[in-house]
Amino acid sequence: MVHDTQDTVLEVVNLKKYFQFGRRAVLKAVDDVTFSVRKGEVFGLVGESGCGKTTVGRTIVGLYSPTAGKVLYKGEDTSRLKGAEVKKFKRRVQMIFQDPYASLDPRMTVGDIIGEALDIHRLARGKERLARIHELLNVVGLSAEHANRFPHEFSGGQRQRIGIARALAVDPEFIVADEPISALDVSIQAQVVNLLSRLREERGLTYIFIAHDLAMVKHLSDNVGVMYLGRLVELAPSAELYKNPLHPYTQGLLSAIPIPDPRVERERKRIVLEGEVPSPVNPPKGCRFQTRCRHAKPACREEDPKLKPVAPGHFAACHLY
Amino acid sequence: MRLASAQEITQDMFEPLQLGAGEGEAITRPPISYWREVARRFRRNRLAVAGLVILVALLAFAFIGPFLTPWDPREQSLFDTNKPPSAEHWFGTDNLGRDIFARLCYGIKISLFVGIMAALIDLVVGVIYGGISGYFGGVVDDVMMRIVDILYGIPYIIVAILLLVVIGPGLWSVILAMTITGWVGMARLVRGQVLQLKEQEFVLAARVLGASHLGIILRHLIPNAMGVIIVQMTFTIPGAIFGEAFLSFIGLGVPLPLASLGTMANDGYQYLRIYPYQLIIPAIAIIMTMLGFNFVGDGLRDALDPKLRR
Numbered sequence: 001m002v003h004d005t006q007d008t009v010l011e012v013v014n015l016k017k018y019f020q021f022g023r024r025a026v027l028k029a030v031d032d033v034t035f036s037v038r039k040g041e042v043f044g045l046v047g048e049s050g051c052g053k054t055t056v057g058r059t060i061v062g063l064y065s066p067t068a069g070k071v072l073y074k075g076e077d078t079s080r081l082k083g084a085e086v087k088k089f090k091r092r093v094q095m096i097f098q099d100p101y102a103s104l105d106p107r108m109t110v111g112d113i114i115g116e117a118l119d120i121h122r123l124a125r126g127k128e129r130l131a132r133i134h135e136l137l138n139v140v141g142l143s144a145e146h147a148n149r150f151p152h153e154f155s156g157g158q159r160q161r162i163g164i165a166r167a168l169a170v171d172p173e174f175i176v177a178d179e180p181i182s183a184l185d186v187s188i189q190a191q192v193v194n195l196l197s198r199l200r201e202e203r204g205l206t207y208i209f210i211a212h213d214l215a216m217v218k219h220l221s222d223n224v225g226v227m228y229l230g231r232l233v234e235l236a237p238s239a240e241l242y243k244n245p246l247h248p249y250t251q252g253l254l255s256a257i258p259i260p261d262p263r264v265e266r267e268r269k270r271i272v273l274e275g276e277v278p279s280p281v282n283p284p285k286g287c288r289f290q291t292r293c294r295h296a297k298p299a300c301r302e303e304d305p306k307l308k309p310v311a312p313g314h315f316a317a318c319h320l321y
Numbered sequence: 322m323r324l325a326s327a328q329e330i331t332q333d334m335f336e337p338l339q340l341g342a343g344e345g346e347a348i349t350r351p352p353i354s355y356w357r358e359v360a361r362r363f364r365r366n367r368l369a370v371a372g373l374v375i376l377v378a379l380l381a382f383a384f385i386g387p388f389l390t391p392w393d394p395r396e397q398s399l400f401d402t403n404k405p406p407s408a409e410h411w412f413g414t415d416n417l418g419r420d421i422f423a424r425l426c427y428g429i430k431i432s433l434f435v436g437i438m439a440a441l442i443d444l445v446v447g448v449i450y451g452g453i454s455g456y457f458g459g460v461v462d463d464v465m466m467r468i469v470d471i472l473y474g475i476p477y478i479i480v481a482i483l484l485l486v487v488i489g490p491g492l493w494s495v496i497l498a499m500t501i502t503g504w505v506g507m508a509r510l511v512r513g514q515v516l517q518l519k520e521q522e523f524v525l526a527a528r529v530l531g532a533s534h535l536g537i538i539l540r541h542l543i544p545n546a547m548g549v550i551i552v553q554m555t556f557t558i559p560g561a562i563f564g565e566a567f568l569s570f571i572g573l574g575v576p577l578p579l580a581s582l583g584t585m586a587n588d589g590y591q592y593l594r595i596y597p598y599q600l601i602i603p604a605i606a607i608i609m610t611m612l613g614f615n616f617v618g619d620g621l622r623d624a625l626d627p628k629l630r631r
Binding site for chain 1: 353354355521522523525526527528529530531532536540541544545
């Protein structure tokens, strides 16, 4: 565990989530992932498509139940909650979704989309409900008259902000943001990222920020976990990870970030990851990254490396260390 | 102001426009709800509008017609059998001397009733069955869909005929015969829609917010599947009307003294060579009903398809 302080809000312990498909095939989307998140921090979770980061996020908010392991929120196992406790949990932990075009019901007005949260938890009715909706729209930089509009009338960035307003409606303390900006134009991404940062300061929110874009995660996160094929391969404070990436996969990912200076960009040597991600249905034996790793040695084919501390607060799962 | 050439355009002709706070977020178009958009697209489709006009005309005929004629659809008159259309009997009389105009009004009502009831029963059973199957998925879905597959494999005419033989003819027997296997189409359709919708992020968002199963089904799944359901219904209605006409024609339809378009066609066809109008008039009514519903159904399908949105 990275921090054993008592202000830890979320702990993910040996989390496994397998999906059965077909008669025999099992997709190991998340395979033994452990990390924890402190109150008020932004925990970045990165990795390429299909590495299981979204599954981790969805398991945390309770959309999936873990195959093994647990998710502890303030010390309570979230999959064991019952009745009223579930509702209480749903008010504390919310999610922002990836696709702003799919995450809003096209048949509902923006007011009803945001109001749904208020209705489910019976937070406000009638005039008070309307006032809350208008207030939430203002919080995300939209205006009260937008409440009568339908989602298709908004731009991607505006829709994503409506999604954020919906998540905020129940006054959560913890938000899982599942690639909230990857579907947006670069020019709009800052809009949403700045809103998320502002909300964090104003409301003391804690985030898990899932992304495949390391540059944006660097800007936002305090700690970063790098995932590959259902495993956490490296875990470190953001600055440390960018300065001193240990796992060859992280090195490859960081190397993919372009440097906004053409002279430097031309000179530098990029580490290009070769090949495709192996199928999570049938992951390679030993280290999962060995098929694409530049430093692969015989031991990597035999033994599966465990996530172990390499420097203070810096963990890596690699036989090089 | 007219500009003679490009050279005349100078810097001082332009005035900087300040973008006020919040103006960038303003939407100037009036709000358009989904259904209003659908209505707009439907109105643009001439064939669909024609279909709607036909249906309204048929309904008007069925409900206003009886007040225009002094004749009772059940009243027989052996002195007035097989009269051709005249000022007295507008559409003539049949072999028992009943006024065909009055019977046609009555027949259209019965046929529409059969069609609409059958579609409503299909709707209720199909939406509940398909909704449960799709929403809960897994083993529930497997079992429920295999049952549907089996029912789907049985020719409906055979089931309908057997059923009518067993429970005897009657208005509700005919409706039951139509729906006993008819709902599987709706169930499959709704299941497909629900399977597709339940993985959408807005449904996941509702689940994260803590919405109940019923809440999700009523608030998100059914409204979003409504378009497809309505289109299916507009095709079920003429299907059931035609099925009823067919059953009546082979003598298993609504019993006398009830009259449907099918029984009228059946009566009329026996005198086809001598009194062709006795078949032609109900046949035209059947054709108009079919055309009307099919045009409207096609129009709705196009109007409700979000991919065609402009």
